[in-house]
Amino acid sequence: MMSRVKKGIIAGFVATVAVSVLELANLFLNHMFDPFPGIVAQMFGMPGNMAAGWAIHLVMGTFVLGSLFGVVYPRLPTATPITKGIVFAVGAWVAMMLVITMVGDYRTFTGSSGFGTIGWMLALHMVFGAVLGNVYARLVEREKRGAAPIGAAPAH
Template identity: 35%
Template sequence: MYLKSRAGILPSFQPYQSFQLSLSQWVGTNVPAIVPWALSFANGMAILGFLFGRVHRMLPGRNGAAKGIIFGLIGWVLMGLIFFPLIGLGPFAIRAGLGTAPAMLSLGMLLTYSVVLGTVYFALDAWNPTFSR
């Protein structure tokens, strides 16, 4: 998201702002802008990392990148069908009015993260087979 912002990619697509507005509606008061960012960071760092650590051996693929792609695709579908509609952007953020660009951007971001995650887990497993047991 930082690179998206710095490079000027889809400047009108601001999912953190949509998330912030939704959070404010849910809790009934203004939510600081740092909250949706921190929740997204914690989700990516802790929850998704932990979940990948638990399921990576069950994912199809012969290497970490392939397993990461599968994990990223699953995450993208869930994000597109659950998270984006939950924050008012519709399935795959189609209500953002930008066509398929937000969906493709989120796919690229999730695949980048999950391929790196898969590659790191694969390398750690090769280095120490008891790492993720």
Template identity: 40%
Template sequence: MFVLKGMMGIVPEMDIINMLSDMMGTSAAMGWVAHFVIGTVVWGGIFALANGVIPGGSQTGKGVVLGIVAWLMMMVVVMPMAGGGFFGSNFGMIGFAMPLVLHLIFGAVLGFVAAYLSEGEPKTA
């Protein structure tokens, strides 16, 4: 999704990969690695461990809830540390809305895949 965003030129100044690599003082490649690890290992692990207490009628619904939590953490912790302001305020409304949509998609895919892996066929909300 980030590659498509970059190719389309949507909010080029809001480049989370470079924000992460700048925060870590390392290359953009390490920013990609960090983003991958956060999304798969950290949030995937949280989803697996907290699955029983996450509200939602289906795994996909639970994934969407986790996506919202991940978005809130990004908006409150990561975005201000990276210079984007609280809730991406330095980027205007798109700095608030675009990450929300991307995290909702991330959560839905995470839940869908979890359902598929655990049940063989995902049940939708």
């Protein structure tokens, strides 16, 4: 039996990988928006260090947001797992925007970035939340299906 935190960590890892694939497409195909790992690295005082940005992105998405989602999942206000994930991820986006604007560098969203990058990050967080909620719900459902005693017939 897996704890909610473990399920959240697994779901957070899968969601982080999904968002990373989208970010790689932005980074290597069209580069329309500032790369999210670059923004994360700048938030942590390492501007231009993309490797550190990717590492922080993976750790935050997997361990911090994933485990926190597992803890707060039953208390989230919506009814479906995907919308619970989206609400959670948009809340994380709002918190990140507050941190950037209150204690971050004022030049984070200037020049060629700006509203487009902010919108891109919101969209990525919504995708993150949808994948997070979906994977978490599948893990919960798989555990429920496997909880029947050996040899018991399904009740349907």
